[in-house]
Amino acid sequence: MIRANPHYQKLNTDYLFSEIAQRIQAFQARRPDTALIHLGLGDVTGPLPAACIRALHAAVDELSCRDGFRGYGPEQGYGFLREAIAQHDFRVRGAPICADEIFISEGTKVDIGNIQALFATDLRVAIPDPVYPVYVDTNVMAGRTGPATGGRYSGLSYLPCTAANGFVPEIPDTPVDLIYLCSPNNPTGVALRREQLQAWVDHARAHQALILFDAAYEAFIRDSSLPHSIYEIPGAREVAIEFRSYSKTAGFTGVRCAYTVVPKDCIVRHLDGTPASAHALWRRRHQTRSNGVSYFAQRAAQALYTPEGRRQARALCDQYLANARTLRTGFQQLGLPCTGGEHSPYVWIDTGQDAWAFFDLLLDQAGIVCTPGSGFGRCGQRHIRLSAFNSAENTAEALERIAQVLA
Amino acid sequence: MIRANPHYQKLNTDYLFSEIAQRIQAFQARRPDTALIHLGLGDVTGPLPAACIRALHAAVDELSCRDGFRGYGPEQGYGFLREAIAQHDFRVRGAPICADEIFISEGTKVDIGNIQALFATDLRVAIPDPVYPVYVDTNVMAGRTGPATGGRYSGLSYLPCTAANGFVPEIPDTPVDLIYLCSPNNPTGVALRREQLQAWVDHARAHQALILFDAAYEAFIRDSSLPHSIYEIPGAREVAIEFRSYSKTAGFTGVRCAYTVVPKDCIVRHLDGTPASAHALWRRRHQTRSNGVSYFAQRAAQALYTPEGRRQARALCDQYLANARTLRTGFQQLGLPCTGGEHSPYVWIDTGQDAWAFFDLLLDQAGIVCTPGSGFGRCGQRHIRLSAFNSAENTAEALERIAQVLA
Numbered sequence: 001m002i003r004a005n006p007h008y009q010k011l012n013t014d015y016l017f018s019e020i021a022q023r024i025q026a027f028q029a030r031r032p033d034t035a036l037i038h039l040g041l042g043d044v045t046g047p048l049p050a051a052c053i054r055a056l057h058a059a060v061d062e063l064s065c066r067d068g069f070r071g072y073g074p075e076q077g078y079g080f081l082r083e084a085i086a087q088h089d090f091r092v093r094g095a096p097i098c099a100d101e102i103f104i105s106e107g108t109k110v111d112i113g114n115i116q117a118l119f120a121t122d123l124r125v126a127i128p129d130p131v132y133p134v135y136v137d138t139n140v141m142a143g144r145t146g147p148a149t150g151g152r153y154s155g156l157s158y159l160p161c162t163a164a165n166g167f168v169p170e171i172p173d174t175p176v177d178l179i180y181l182c183s184p185n186n187p188t189g190v191a192l193r194r195e196q197l198q199a200w201v202d203h204a205r206a207h208q209a210l211i212l213f214d215a216a217y218e219a220f221i222r223d224s225s226l227p228h229s230i231y232e233i234p235g236a237r238e239v240a241i242e243f244r245s246y247s248k249t250a251g252f253t254g255v256r257c258a259y260t261v262v263p264k265d266c267i268v269r270h271l272d273g274t275p276a277s278a279h280a281l282w283r284r285r286h287q288t289r290s291n292g293v294s295y296f297a298q299r300a301a302q303a304l305y306t307p308e309g310r311r312q313a314r315a316l317c318d319q320y321l322a323n324a325r326t327l328r329t330g331f332q333q334l335g336l337p338c339t340g341g342e343h344s345p346y347v348w349i350d351t352g353q354d355a356w357a358f359f360d361l362l363l364d365q366a367g368i369v370c371t372p373g374s375g376f377g378r379c380g381q382r383h384i385r386l387s388a389f390n391s392a393e394n395t396a397e398a399l400e401r402i403a404q405v406l407a
Numbered sequence: 408m409i410r411a412n413p414h415y416q417k418l419n420t421d422y423l424f425s426e427i428a429q430r431i432q433a434f435q436a437r438r439p440d441t442a443l444i445h446l447g448l449g450d451v452t453g454p455l456p457a458a459c460i461r462a463l464h465a466a467v468d469e470l471s472c473r474d475g476f477r478g479y480g481p482e483q484g485y486g487f488l489r490e491a492i493a494q495h496d497f498r499v500r501g502a503p504i505c506a507d508e509i510f511i512s513e514g515t516k517v518d519i520g521n522i523q524a525l526f527a528t529d530l531r532v533a534i535p536d537p538v539y540p541v542y543v544d545t546n547v548m549a550g551r552t553g554p555a556t557g558g559r560y561s562g563l564s565y566l567p568c569t570a571a572n573g574f575v576p577e578i579p580d581t582p583v584d585l586i587y588l589c590s591p592n593n594p595t596g597v598a599l600r601r602e603q604l605q606a607w608v609d610h611a612r613a614h615q616a617l618i619l620f621d622a623a624y625e626a627f628i629r630d631s632s633l634p635h636s637i638y639e640i641p642g643a644r645e646v647a648i649e650f651r652s653y654s655k656t657a658g659f660t661g662v663r664c665a666y667t668v669v670p671k672d673c674i675v676r677h678l679d680g681t682p683a684s685a686h687a688l689w690r691r692r693h694q695t696r697s698n699g700v701s702y703f704a705q706r707a708a709q710a711l712y713t714p715e716g717r718r719q720a721r722a723l724c725d726q727y728l729a730n731a732r733t734l735r736t737g738f739q740q741l742g743l744p745c746t747g748g749e750h751s752p753y754v755w756i757d758t759g760q761d762a763w764a765f766f767d768l769l770l771d772q773a774g775i776v777c778t779p780g781s782g783f784g785r786c787g788q789r790h791i792r793l794s795a796f797n798s799a800e801n802t803a804e805a806l807e808r809i810a811q812v813l814a
Contacts, residue, residue, distance in 0.1 A: 001614070001680070002526060002617040002674075002675045003526065003527040003530065003584070003675065003676050004525060004527065004675045004677055004683045005524060005527060006527065006678055008691060011695075018482070043478040043479045046470065046476030047471050047472050047473050047475075048470045048471060050471070053467060053470070056470075060460060060463040063453065063454060063455045063463075064455060064457070064460040066453055066454050068454075069453030069454045069455070070661045071450040071451050071661050073661060075425070106700075109697065109698050110698070113695065114696075117412060118412055119410060121412075123409065134695060138695065141695070178409060209408075247698075251478075254476075254478050254479065254702040255702075255703075256513075256701045267409075269409060269410050281415055285548070287425055288545065289517060289520035289521075289545065290516065291513075291660070291663065292663070293513075293663065294661065294704060296467075296662075
């Protein structure tokens with residue numbers, strides 16, 4: 001008899017963004033004439049940088065003739081892209097990362113979901129609350145938790161991020177084995193400072209733990225004292241894996257290209273305590289279960305490391321950051337406490353009421369889609385996340401509509 | 408302490424194709440002036456069909472302006488592609504499949520690896536021998552096997568495919584829960600006939616088992632009596648999941664686009680025997696762990712369903728099939744028994760000696776790269792797989808060089 005993975009039954013609701021999509025669909029059926037403004041899903045609104053468009057056309061032309069044709073690429077991704085990444089994303093910032101420690105992939109969501117399968121199932125896992133729900137859900141699917149009660153799964157160590165601690169996850173009293181960190185955080189927008197990250201690296205080294213560092217939003221950092229990569233922190237190479245994405249930073253959500261860094265001296269342990277190479281494990285998984293990323297996407301990503309591409313991608317991020325500032329300032333004037341929006345495209349707002357109720361209020365009364373904070377963890381049950389991925393005009397109009405509803 | 412997934416230690420050698428790549432590299436270092444001919448890896452040699460090239464350029468242009476820009480696509484893939492698939496790959500063949508039962512993905516390798524995670528870990532799994540090694544390796548990683556001895560993992564039910572049974576997997580005496588079938592088979596090239604597939608479907612229904620049907624090579628079938636899809640077989644919708652790929656059939660190995668069909672009435676069971684929907688489980692996984700496939704790739708795949716695209720893709724397959732016939736005929740004349748090469752780009756050759764020894768002989772003496780059959784299972788330890796993915800000229804020259812060595 002073909003039996004299902006029993007852990008899927010613990011996932012008692014649909015994926016957050018699917019639930020939102022369903023409520024939107026129901027609203028549009030009721031009110032087909034309302035022009036919605038979407039500040040919910042973290043999806044970019046484009047267009048792609050011109051440097052990428054040129055690279056994409058050139059790559060398509062290459063594949064149109066036998067001489068230029070490329071089939072399967074190298075396992076970890078093309079050298080032209082991995083070299084550019086190692087140089088521009090790491091070495092210029094003093095982070096000692098080599099091209100052969102980089103694995104090109106189709107998305108951080110995919111890699112974050114896959115990486116946990118390299119580890120034993122009976123680990124103690126620490127996850128910030130609130131945070132991107134994929135960290136929790138993929139550990140539930142893998143059987144690392146018991147059932148959920150009151151929005152939390154038994155067996156996970158949640159790291160509450162609230163106004164009381166400045167939304168910075170604190171090092172737990174009882175040791176953990178696997179630690180998820182996201183900086184700048186999705187959804188709070190808070191970026192970890194160097195000394196905060198150093199404390200986590202030191203803790204991981206002291207307890208033979210491993211940090212999974214999600215830096216998908218690093219391109220939005222505008223304070224030069226803040227680290228972009230965990231490998232800017234001494235000692236991180238042995239205890240951290242880092243995830244990067246072009247989705248939000250260059251408008252690649254429809255292009256699909258990201259990467260994961262697994263340093264060659266990053267250590268995990270066999271049952272008997274002998275060291276194993278996390279790099280070798282990930283490479284083995286990659287070989288067996290992936291055929292890499294489209295040639296087009298890798299050429300488009302490479303173009304982001306030219307002077308023109310860097311300027312265009314930064315301009316894209318700056319537009320979104322300007323929207324984020326608009327939202328943050330607007331909500332502060334409405335008297336609602338906010339974080340984020342400075343080094344992040346997200347603004348995290350304390351609504352003072354139930355998150356889904358506030359979601360329904362904004363949708364029904366203002367035609368605005370936000371993301372209920374409860375989807376990111378129990379600490380978000382009074383919060384919403386607003387996304388700056390929109391035009392300046394739509395952002396301003398959204399704020400106006402919201403102000404009328406809340407007045 | 409961060410502990411590794413203990414099952415990875417059971418994978419005692421590198422992934423087959425990586426091992427081959429290493430031997431090639433060593434040979435080229437010794438003999439840099441030999442022009443190798445690659446009949447090993449199943450990678451196409453292009454170029455892409457002109458209809459796809461046009462669709463790709465158009466899609467890139469759309470993403471270059473705000474009005475045409477597309478970010479994240481629909482979860483299961485764009486409707487334009489799923490509708491075309493349902494119509495042209497299934498309904499015209501009498502296979503009752505709907506667009507919303509299709510999940511677009513970046514590759515069959517990825518989906519085949521991921522699908523097993525929907526199921527319990529203590530299932531009895533049946534896998535043909537020889538076959539694509541990803542079926543075995545992903546079940547090893549998931550902990551469904553014990554250690555390997557003599558090239559076989561304990562806990563798996565191997566289905567030997569040899570000259571004695573016409574290379575057709577036979578229904579096992581003891582019941583199994585999860586059954587992998589590949590038709591036309593990689594590496595033997597043998598395609599299952601309708602009554603053979605019907606017997607498997609009947610068996611799965613009788614024992615509440617599930618069939619994972621890998622049809623990545625269906626476009627090479629030229630005998631109109633052979634089924635292309637398992638859903639041409641009555642009763643299959645409840646007990647089968649099918650995998651399709653554009654990699655080999657349209658030269659998409661560098662484009663990355665494939666799909667998986669999970670019918671809405673395909674049933675798995677909870678621990679207590681109550682039915683669960685395989686479709687719902689896969690959708691939940693897809694939502695949580697994937698962001699889909701690039702917009703470009705989906706437009707390119709759509710172009711394959713136009714009259715022009717279909718003609719061009721078929722012509723590509725016909726070229727490879729002509730090479731396959733050349734190889735098959737050539738080896739038969741050399742006195743070595745062969746299968747495949749009729750409805751498949753692969754020819755499976757009984758060398759009468761150790762597969763890796765024959766691999767080294769062809770590499771060292773003829774500068775020809777093949778794939779040792781032992782990489783596909785113990786039944787392949789005397790075989791090699793030759794791939795027709797090459798030009799007619801290279802194929803003819805390869806055969807000439809081999810004939811000289813074997814003379």
